Amino acid sequence: MEHLSFLDLIRDDLERVENLLRERPPGQHEAIGVAVDHLVDGGGKRVRPALVLLSTHFCGADVDKAIFAAAAVELLHTATLIHDDLIDGSLMRRGAQTLNAHWSPGATVLAGDYVFAHAAHLASRSGSTLLMQCFSETLMTICNGEVRQMFDGHRNQTSREEYEQRIHAKTASLISMSAQAGAILAQVETEKREALKIYGEQLGLVFQIVDDVLDFVADERVLGKPVGSDLRQGLVTLPVLLFLEDNPDHPAVCQALEGNSSDKVAREAIQAIAGSPAIERALAAAQEHADQAKAALSELSHSSYRAALLALVDFTVRRRF
Amino acid sequence: MEHLSFLDLIRDDLERVENLLRERPPGQHEAIGVAVDHLVDGGGKRVRPALVLLSTHFCGADVDKAIFAAAAVELLHTATLIHDDLIDGSLMRRGAQTLNAHWSPGATVLAGDYVFAHAAHLASRSGSTLLMQCFSETLMTICNGEVRQMFDGHRNQTSREEYEQRIHAKTASLISMSAQAGAILAQVETEKREALKIYGEQLGLVFQIVDDVLDFVADERVLGKPVGSDLRQGLVTLPVLLFLEDNPDHPAVCQALEGNSSDKVAREAIQAIAGSPAIERALAAAQEHADQAKAALSELSHSSYRAALLALVDFTVRRRF
Numbered sequence: 001m002e003h004l005s006f007l008d009l010i011r012d013d014l015e016r017v018e019n020l021l022r023e024r025p026p027g028q029h030e031a032i033g034v035a036v037d038h039l040v041d042g043g044g045k046r047v048r049p050a051l052v053l054l055s056t057h058f059c060g061a062d063v064d065k066a067i068f069a070a071a072a073v074e075l076l077h078t079a080t081l082i083h084d085d086l087i088d089g090s091l092m093r094r095g096a097q098t099l100n101a102h103w104s105p106g107a108t109v110l111a112g113d114y115v116f117a118h119a120a121h122l123a124s125r126s127g128s129t130l131l132m133q134c135f136s137e138t139l140m141t142i143c144n145g146e147v148r149q150m151f152d153g154h155r156n157q158t159s160r161e162e163y164e165q166r167i168h169a170k171t172a173s174l175i176s177m178s179a180q181a182g183a184i185l186a187q188v189e190t191e192k193r194e195a196l197k198i199y200g201e202q203l204g205l206v207f208q209i210v211d212d213v214l215d216f217v218a219d220e221r222v223l224g225k226p227v228g229s230d231l232r233q234g235l236v237t238l239p240v241l242l243f244l245e246d247n248p249d250h251p252a253v254c255q256a257l258e259g260n261s262s263d264k265v266a267r268e269a270i271q272a273i274a275g276s277p278a279i280e281r282a283l284a285a286a287q288e289h290a291d292q293a294k295a296a297l298s299e300l301s302h303s304s305y306r307a308a309l310l311a312l313v314d315f316t317v318r319r320r321f
Numbered sequence: 322m323e324h325l326s327f328l329d330l331i332r333d334d335l336e337r338v339e340n341l342l343r344e345r346p347p348g349q350h351e352a353i354g355v356a357v358d359h360l361v362d363g364g365g366k367r368v369r370p371a372l373v374l375l376s377t378h379f380c381g382a383d384v385d386k387a388i389f390a391a392a393a394v395e396l397l398h399t400a401t402l403i404h405d406d407l408i409d410g411s412l413m414r415r416g417a418q419t420l421n422a423h424w425s426p427g428a429t430v431l432a433g434d435y436v437f438a439h440a441a442h443l444a445s446r447s448g449s450t451l452l453m454q455c456f457s458e459t460l461m462t463i464c465n466g467e468v469r470q471m472f473d474g475h476r477n478q479t480s481r482e483e484y485e486q487r488i489h490a491k492t493a494s495l496i497s498m499s500a501q502a503g504a505i506l507a508q509v510e511t512e513k514r515e516a517l518k519i520y521g522e523q524l525g526l527v528f529q530i531v532d533d534v535l536d537f538v539a540d541e542r543v544l545g546k547p548v549g550s551d552l553r554q555g556l557v558t559l560p561v562l563l564f565l566e567d568n569p570d571h572p573a574v575c576q577a578l579e580g581n582s583s584d585k586v587a588r589e590a591i592q593a594i595a596g597s598p599a600i601e602r603a604l605a606a607a608q609e610h611a612d613q614a615k616a617a618l619s620e621l622s623h624s625s626y627r628a629a630l631l632a633l634v635d636f637t638v639r640r641r642f
Binding site: 117 | 350445453454460462
């Protein structure tokens with residue numbers, strides 16, 4: 001996200017967030033420090049901190065406090081990735097080895113827990129118990145969504161509604177919380193916070209749908225992990241759902257979703273979906289959510305920060321990495 | 322702890338904490354609810370909530386806020402147990418199956434994460450960002466201690482200092498935080514908070530040393546898990562340390578600490594330690610910490626709550642379950 005002009009407004013703030021992310025709390029074990037640095041340096045697009053900061057300026061909240069909230073949401077996201085990769089057995093993320101690829105499961109669990117704690121500590125330094133409440137509710141939503149997927153997921157039988165519920169919990173909840181952060185810190189009127197909440201939820205859906213599309217069509221080198229990872233794990237995302245609407249009995253796709261298909265069958269399934277109209281249809285769905293995200297802000301006062309929030313939506317729906 | 326007279330002062334408050342522990346946040350997946358109820362019903366002595374409440378009354382803090390802090394520390398403790406049992410592969414705790422005994426590792430990780438989030442949410446409802454900071458710092462200390470043990474633990478070569486550092490992180494840090502909760506909520510003068518901090522740290526050391534002794538000498542039915550669990554996992558606790566001072570080359574004990582010894586050798590090692598003077602010496606060490614815990618409160622104003630805090634120390638050093 002380095003060359004995006006809509007981030008110019010918060011360039012200095014983002015720099016401060018980077019410094020916070022690299023801060024090592026007193027007594028932190030060297031191994032955790034190295035692991036977290038590796039994850040933080042590994043990049044990520046810093047969408048969540050950017051949202052916290054744009055929301056902060058847009059709502060006139062205290063930037064010094066928001067810096068902590070911005071670092072907190074990024075570390076919360078990092079912690080969930082540590083545990084997710086362990087649970088999914090993923091070995092690569094953003095072009096680098098995951099922690100569980102070279103640490104024991106036990107050490108990986110503890111590292112994730114530590115990062116959760118560090119994130120909560122940063123959130124508390126924002127000085128807002130309301131923000132802390134929202135922060136912990138969001139983590140509950142994320143975990144709850146994953147437990148639901150684990151216990152109730154029926155692979156082939158996922159409905160569009162279940163998919164949206166899942167990506168709401170997994171991605172949109174934290175992006176929405178980030179978008180609301182400024183409104184929470186500045187204690188603005190309910191309408192403005194509600195507008196930012198809807199904006200964030202819709203933006204989060206865009207973000208995840210585009211991710212799910214890129215999982216099929218992106219260049220592996222750009223993606224930083226094998227193409228079709230979700231399908232290989234039997235996870236039904238929007239491109240798969242839409243493909244199955246037109247091809248309910250496609251042999252390779254159905255086999256791949258059953259799990260334990262050969263690599264050849266998985267590749268065949270991925271190619272079939274990547275080359276189908278399901279991709280464009282999924283991107284059209286993302287565009288619809290993008291339009292709703294922008295509409296949510298239409299009643300709010302115009303400012304350069306509102307413009308940046310709108311530009312972030314356009315960037316998210318168009319991004320190809 | 323039901324028939325302990327020093328808890329009479331906070332009986333109603335503890336009842337309110339129990340209700341909070343059984344509250345199901347909106348949207349919580351049924352499976353998580355059942356799992357958490359199982360853990361919460363499984364008992365535990367509620368030492369941490371009792372400390373929060375005694376500290377609250379002793380410092381004149383707002384009891385309505387403290388209820389949340391008390392439930393938060395108990396759930397934080399519960400969450401760490403969920404992950405610990407998974408990491409250690411423990412199948413029994415307090416006479417009941419652990420969560421990982423019947424859930425997949427992934428689901429167990431998520432359940433623990435959810436309980437962390439719920440604990441953080443309860444802590445935020447106390448309305449004190451200072452408490453939230455202390456809460457998250459404590460979780461960092463706990464995780465950090467476990468990571469240190471995992472990366473730097475050298476079984477046979479554990480020193481007394483390393484042992485105390487480890488049980489400080491594992492147990493005393495959260496017990497100390499609980500003892501300070503009232504001082505934090507009431508924002509009392511530094512001296513009083515510092516006294517409660519030292520009291521809690523020393524009480525926490527007593528608590529863990531007695532636990533480590535009971536792991537050798539308790540009745541399995543009362544203990545609710547196999548005797549000698551720590552030794553079987555190669556963990557050097559104070560009774561082992563003191564035993565090795567007198568018997569540095571004891572074959573069964575040395576073999577057991579190497580791990581993967583036969584059950585026969587492990588039983589022999591456990592019996593050797595349980596029948597040795599190391600047990601009494603460990604209890605004497607616990608008594609020393611108990612004396613220091615009580616001394617920490619000696620300068621503070623006398624009250625029925627101070628008396629209860631002192632009685633809790635006596636109970637902890639004498640308990641046999």
